[in-house]
Amino acid sequence: MMNLTIISEWLSHYIAAEVAFYAELIVIAVIYLSVFALLGLFLVWLERRVAGFFQLRLGPNRVGPMGLFQTLADALKLVSKELTGTSKADKFLYKLAPYFVIITALMAIAVLPFSGELQAFDVNIGLFFISSVSSISVIGIFLAGWASNNKYSLIGGMRTGIQMISYELSVGMVVVTMATLAGTLQLSELVALQKDGWFIFTGHVPAFIAFAIFIIAGTAESNRTPFDLVEAESELGAGYHTEYSGMNFAYYFLAEFVNMFIISAVAVVIFFGGWLSPFGITDNIPYVGVFWFLFKTMAVVFLMMWFRWTFPRLRIDQLLTLEWKYLIPINMVNIVLMALLVWLGLTF
Amino acid sequence: MSYIGDIINGSKTLLTGMSITGNYFFKNLFTRKDVITQLYPDNMNELKMFDRFKGEVIMFHDENNQHKCDACTNCEIICPNGSIEIVWERVADPETGKNKKVLLNHIYHLEMCTMCGLCIEVCPADAIGWGQDFHHVTRDRADLTKVLNKPGSSIMPGVKEKK
Numbered sequence A: 001m002m003n004l005t006i007i008s009e010w011l012s013h014y015i016a017a018e019v020a021f022y023a024e025l026i027v028i029a030v031i032y033l034s035v036f037a038l039l040g041l042f043l044v045w046l047e048r049r050v051a052g053f054f055q056l057r058l059g060p061n062r063v064g065p066m067g068l069f070q071t072l073a074d075a076l077k078l079v080s081k082e083l084t085g086t087s088k089a090d091k092f093l094y095k096l097a098p099y100f101v102i103i104t105a106l107m108a109i110a111v112l113p114f115s116g117e118l119q120a121f122d123v124n125i126g127l128f129f130i131s132s133v134s135s136i137s138v139i140g141i142f143l144a145g146w147a148s149n150n151k152y153s154l155i156g157g158m159r160t161g162i163q164m165i166s167y168e169l170s171v172g173m174v175v176v177t178m179a180t181l182a183g184t185l186q187l188s189e190l191v192a193l194q195k196d197g198w199f200i201f202t203g204h205v206p207a208f209i210a211f212a213i214f215i216i217a218g219t220a221e222s223n224r225t226p227f228d229l230v231e232a233e234s235e236l237g238a239g240y241h242t243e244y245s246g247m248n249f250a251y252y253f254l255a256e257f258v259n260m261f262i263i264s265a266v267a268v269v270i271f272f273g274g275w276l277s278p279f280g281i282t283d284n285i286p287y288v289g290v291f292w293f294l295f296k297t298m299a300v301v302f303l304m305m306w307f308r309w310t311f312p313r314l315r316i317d318q319l320l321t322l323e324w325k326y327l328i329p330i331n332m333v334n335i336v337l338m339a340l341l342v343w344l345g346l347t348f
Numbered sequence B: 001m002s003y004i005g006d007i008i009n010g011s012k013t014l015l016t017g018m019s020i021t022g023n024y025f026f027k028n029l030f031t032r033k034d035v036i037t038q039l040y041p042d043n044m045n046e047l048k049m050f051d052r053f054k055g056e057v058i059m060f061h062d063e064n065n066q067h068k069c070d071a072c073t074n075c076e077i078i079c080p081n082g083s084i085e086i087v088w089e090r091v092a093d094p095e096t097g098k099n100k101k102v103l104l105n106h107i108y109h110l111e112m113c114t115m116c117g118l119c120i121e122v123c124p125a126d127a128i129g130w131g132q133d134f135h136h137v138t139r140d141r142a143d144l145t146k147v148l149n150k151p152g153s154s155i156m157p158g159v160k161e162k163k
């Protein structure tokens, strides 16, 4: 499954095989880390640019071509900033919290199939792995809210608990719906099964409902407007990361964007055929899948940005009403509907 | 059933909102016609500020170098920052022989002005208004103290003196 072993094969010409194995792991980790950082920077730039266009502005346009280096400049600024904190903070937890968020985002990105050849870790419970790993990031946000010793952080952190734990349920149920259709949780197999038609078409009505729920719950999971009660600038300062500065803040900031990418990537894998090209036009050429995967993911990311710059923020009771009175019941009916369709062979 | 009706209505209103913002986005993406961002230092020469932009207080003069200010000092009195000083004198009217206020200098301290617009609102003769120039950078504070009536200007005939 893992054609990146060429790295260790190539390395084993020079060093012992066992060493080459670990060297390979390190090389891949470094590649993923840099991809992760670049991705975060690119998405922040995209968000600003898209926001600008939505509001009849231009967005960043001075630093580098089309303002592409603006976020790089911002990152440099953040790196050079002093790491401050409150004196009464729980120092250990306070320092630990950002790593929960950033590392879980990194772990989730490891299982994403960028193309048929490019997937670092193809575990057979891929979808389950992603949803369980990303639910750990709640702990990071909780810890940040608690350890900062600041009322706004605490309110933000508690809201996270309510919001992310509620909406995780919806995401999980959508995954169950699609797993009913596919019969597997392995990401590479999920993509392979869609060779003859993306699941959003083969699963028609329930798949479409599932996609609608997934995109709503996914937006809530990544704490983006209209579900950004966790940060809610106008009410809570900056929510759980009010007391963070410099790189610690940047971790949260990057993780939010990378989480958005992961949610979109999962949507692409379970609904839009992953790295498969439309009508199989380039499926035989290796590595072109990367283009299609990123293209589709960016389309879903754009959809989420469109939400952000259109909808007003929900109140906390509206947020819970939406989840518990609408999404969950619809989701339950939807699972039964999907099971019926699969049972009766009514899927394409 | 209102439950299903709510869902349909909700989705419909959300889509309406998205179509409006989407319209803005794609129009901007392809034409850039409605973009309000000014690429400032690049378009320094052709940049025309908007009519309602508050750059500084100016006094309007017509082609005969005549203004409408009859030195009533309303603006001086109302300015919360004391940015305006009216210097005037009494001159006998050649026709009626009555003494009349005549404006000598309308002194405006841009460095103290907060652009609140009260002076413009209170002026009974509409003699002053907003100018759009915003290039006020200078190295000397004194440069920001301006005399609004142009040298050698006089009052327009027909502007009534207020009691």
Ligand code: SF4
Pocket: B057, B078, B079, B080, B081, B082, B083, B084, B112, B113, B114, B115, B116, B117, B118, B119, B120
């Ligand atoms: S705009 Fe306001 S502050 Fe400025 S001169 Fe007029 S009254 Fe004074």
Ligand code: SF4
Pocket: B068, B069, B070, B071, B072, B073, B074, B075, B076, B086, B119, B122, B123, B124, B125, B126, B127, B128
């Ligand atoms: S500018 Fe207007 S308010 Fe001020 S002294 Fe002249 S007429 Fe009166």
